[in-house]
Amino acid sequence: MKPADKKAYDKDYAQAKKTGKPFFPYAIYKDTIVAGLTVVAIIILAITIRVEVGEPVNPATTDFIPRPEWYFYFAFELLKIFANQNALTPVIMATFMVPNIMIILLVVWPFIDRGPERRIWKRPFALGLTVIVTGMLCYLTWMGANSPAGVAKGSLPVSGLDEQATKGMAVYMANGCGSCHMVAGVGAPGPGPDLTNHGSTGWDQAKLIAWFKAPKAPMPSYASLPPQDLQDLAVFVGGLGTKYK
Amino acid sequence: MTTKDIGPKNPVQKGAEATIDYVDDRSGIKTGTRWFLFRNIPAGTSWFQTLGFTAMVVFGMQAITGIILAMYYVPDTKGGAYQSIEYITNEVTWGWMVRGMHKWGASVMIIVVFLHMARVFIWGAYKYPRELTWVTGSVLLLLTMFMGLTGYLLVWDQKAYWATVVAVNIFASAPILGPYIGDILRAGPEFGPATLSRFYSIHMLVIPGAIATFIGLHLYFIVRLGISEPPWSKRRLRIERDEEDARRAAAREKAKALPGSVNYPASWPVEAKEGAR
Numbered sequence: 001m002k003p004a005d006k007k008a009y010d011k012d013y014a015q016a017k018k019t020g021k022p023f024f025p026y027a028i029y030k031d032t033i034v035a036g037l038t039v040v041a042i043i044i045l046a047i048t049i050r051v052e053v054g055e056p057v058n059p060a061t062t063d064f065i066p067r068p069e070w071y072f073y074f075a076f077e078l079l080k081i082f083a084n085q086n087a088l089t090p091v092i093m094a095t096f097m098v099p100n101i102m103i104i105l106l107v108v109w110p111f112i113d114r115g116p117e118r119r120i121w122k123r124p125f126a127l128g129l130t131v132i133v134t135g136m137l138c139y140l141t142w143m144g145a146n147s148p149a150g151v152a153k154g155s156l157p158v159s160g161l162d163e164q165a166t167k168g169m170a171v172y173m174a175n176g177c178g179s180c181h182m183v184a185g186v187g188a189p190g191p192g193p194d195l196t197n198h199g200s201t202g203w204d205q206a207k208l209i210a211w212f213k214a215p216k217a218p219m220p221s222y223a224s225l226p227p228q229d230l231q232d233l234a235v236f237v238g239g240l241g242t243k244y245k
Numbered sequence: 246m247t248t249k250d251i252g253p254k255n256p257v258q259k260g261a262e263a264t265i266d267y268v269d270d271r272s273g274i275k276t277g278t279r280w281f282l283f284r285n286i287p288a289g290t291s292w293f294q295t296l297g298f299t300a301m302v303v304f305g306m307q308a309i310t311g312i313i314l315a316m317y318y319v320p321d322t323k324g325g326a327y328q329s330i331e332y333i334t335n336e337v338t339w340g341w342m343v344r345g346m347h348k349w350g351a352s353v354m355i356i357v358v359f360l361h362m363a364r365v366f367i368w369g370a371y372k373y374p375r376e377l378t379w380v381t382g383s384v385l386l387l388l389t390m391f392m393g394l395t396g397y398l399l400v401w402d403q404k405a406y407w408a409t410v411v412a413v414n415i416f417a418s419a420p421i422l423g424p425y426i427g428d429i430l431r432a433g434p435e436f437g438p439a440t441l442s443r444f445y446s447i448h449m450l451v452i453p454g455a456i457a458t459f460i461g462l463h464l465y466f467i468v469r470l471g472i473s474e475p476p477w478s479k480r481r482l483r484i485e486r487d488e489e490d491a492r493r494a495a496a497r498e499k500a501k502a503l504p505g506s507v508n509y510p511a512s513w514p515v516e517a518k519e520g521a522r
C-alpha cells in the first residue's frame with residue numbers, strides 16, 4: 001500500500017467508525033449468541049459421542065497404529081505422498097520443507113500481499129489460494145480419515161519362506177510394521193515405502209538391522225527388540241521380492 | 246449524578262458506589278470499561294466477526310475443564326496416567342463429561358480458529374494497519390495445534406503413544422536443530438517417564454501461558470486499531486456507487502466537450518465510451 005492508500009484507508013475507516021454503532025450491545029450480543037451455541041454444541045458432542053479409554057501403552061509390543069488426531073491427518077497424508085524416499089519425493093519434503101514453508105508463508109502473508117484492494121472478487125490470487133489450500137486440507141484430511149486403520153493379522157501372501165523368514169514375518173506382524181508399510185498389497189500404503197521388493201535393493205542384514213535400530217524419521221526405532229528378533233526380521237525383509245515372493 | 250438521584254440511599258448501594266469510586270479513582274477502571282464497551286464499531290460489523298470471540302470462549306472452556314482434569318490426572322508412565330484417565334472416565338462424578346468436553350473442545354477450537362482465519366483472509370482484514378494482528382493470530386494457530394499434539398500423549402494409550410513417537414521423530418529429523426529439539430521434547434534420548442512429565446507441563450503451563458499472552462497482544466491490536474469494516478458493507482457499497490456515478494458524469498461532460506462526438510446515454514459503461522473515441 002502506498003502512503004496515499006493508507007491515508008485514504010484511515011480516513012474511510014474513521015468515517016465508518018463515526019457513523020457506526022457502540023460495541024455494547026451491538027457486537028456483544030452477536031458474539032454471545034455464536035459463542036453460546038458453540039459451547040452448547042461441545043456439550044452435546046461430549047454427551048452423545050463418549051470419549052473412550054484406549055489400550056494401555058506397552059512399549060515392548062510395538063503393535064500400534066500411529067494415528068494422530070484428525071487435525072494432523074493432513075500432515076500424516078503428506079508423509080505418505082513423500083514415502084518413497086527417491087530423489088523426486090524425498091521424505092524431507094513432508095517432514096520439513098512443506099510444513100515450514102507453509103508456516104513461514106502464513107506468518108509473513110500480510111507483508112507479501114499489501115495491495116489496497118479488500119474485496120475478494122477483485123483479488124483473484126487470494127481467492128484461488130483460499131480455494132486451493134482449503135481444498136487440499138479437506139482432501140488430505142478425508143484421505144487420512146479413510147486410510148486403513150488396522151493391520152492384517154496372521155500372515156502375508158508371501159511364499160517360499162524358510163524357518164527363519166517365517167519367524168521374521170511373525171516379528172513383522174507382531175510389531176505393526178504393516179501399519180506403515182505394504183507387502184504384496186497387504187498393509188498400509190504409507191507413511192513408509194512399499195517393501196514388496198525390498199530384497200532387490202541389495203541391503204544386507206547388517207544394514208537392515210542398523211536401520212531397525214536407528215531409522216530415519218518418521219519411522220520409530222526398534223532398538224528394544226531382542227537381537228534374535230531383529231535378525232529374523234532382517235532375513236525376512238532382506239529376501240522380500242527375491243527369495244520370498 | 247442525574248436528577249433522578251433523589252432521596253436517601255440504601256446503605257448497601259451507597260457503600261458499593263463508594264467502593265467503585267475509590268477503585269476508579271486509583272485505576273480508572275470505570276472510565277476504561279465505559280470506553281471499551283461504548284466505543285464505536287463500524288455499523289456493518291457482521292456475524293462472521295464473532296468467530297474470534299468464540300475461539301476465546303472455547304479456550305476459556307478448555308482452561309476450566311483442563312483445570313478439573315488436572316485435579317485427578319497423574320503423569321505416571323507405570324500405569325498411573327492410564328489408570329487416572331480410566332478413573333476420571335468411569336468413577337469421578339461428571340468426569341466423563343468434563344473429559345468429553347475437553348476432548349471435543351480441542352477439535353472445535355481448531356475448527357473455529359481456522360474459520361476465523363479464513364474470515365480474516367477472505368476479507369483482507371490482515372492488510373494495513375492490521376498486519377501485526379495477523380502475525381499474533383498465526384502464532385495462536387500454531388500454539389493451538391501444539392496444544393493438541395502435547396495433550397494427545399497424556400492419556401498414555403497405544404495409539405497416542407506411538408503417534409507421538411512418530412511426531413517427535415519428525416521434529417528430531419529436521420536439519421541442524423532437529424536433534425536438539427527432539428532431546429528437549431523427549432527430555433533425553435528415549436521416550437519415558439520424563440517425557441510424559443515434560444509433555445504434561447508443556448501442555449498445562451507453557452502453551453496455555455503463551456496462548457493467554459498472545460490473546461492479550463491480539464486483543465490489544467484489535468481494540469487499538471478497531472475491528473475492520475466488511476469490504477462490502479452497505480456504507481462501502483454506497484460510496485462505490487457514488488464514485489461510479491461521478492465517474493460517469495465526468496466522462497459524459499468530457500464527451501460533450503469534444504466537438505463532433507456522439508452523446509452516449511449515461512448508462513453506458515465508461516470504458517465503452519472511451520473506446521469509441
Ligand code: HEM
Pocket residue numbers: 293294295296297298299300301304358361362365370371375378379380381382383384385386389460463467471472473474
Ligand atoms: C486462539 C486463537 C485466536 C483468538 C482467540 C482470536 C481472537 C480474535 C478476536 C476476538 C478478534 C476480534 C474480531 C473477530 O472476532 O473476528 C480477532 C480479530 C483478528 N484476528 Fe484473531 N484470534 C485467534 C486466531 C487468529 C488467527 C489464527 C489469525 C490469522 C492468522 C488471526 C487474525 C486476526 C486478525 C487479522 C484480526 C483483525 C480482523 C479485523 O479487524 O477484522 N486470529 N481475533
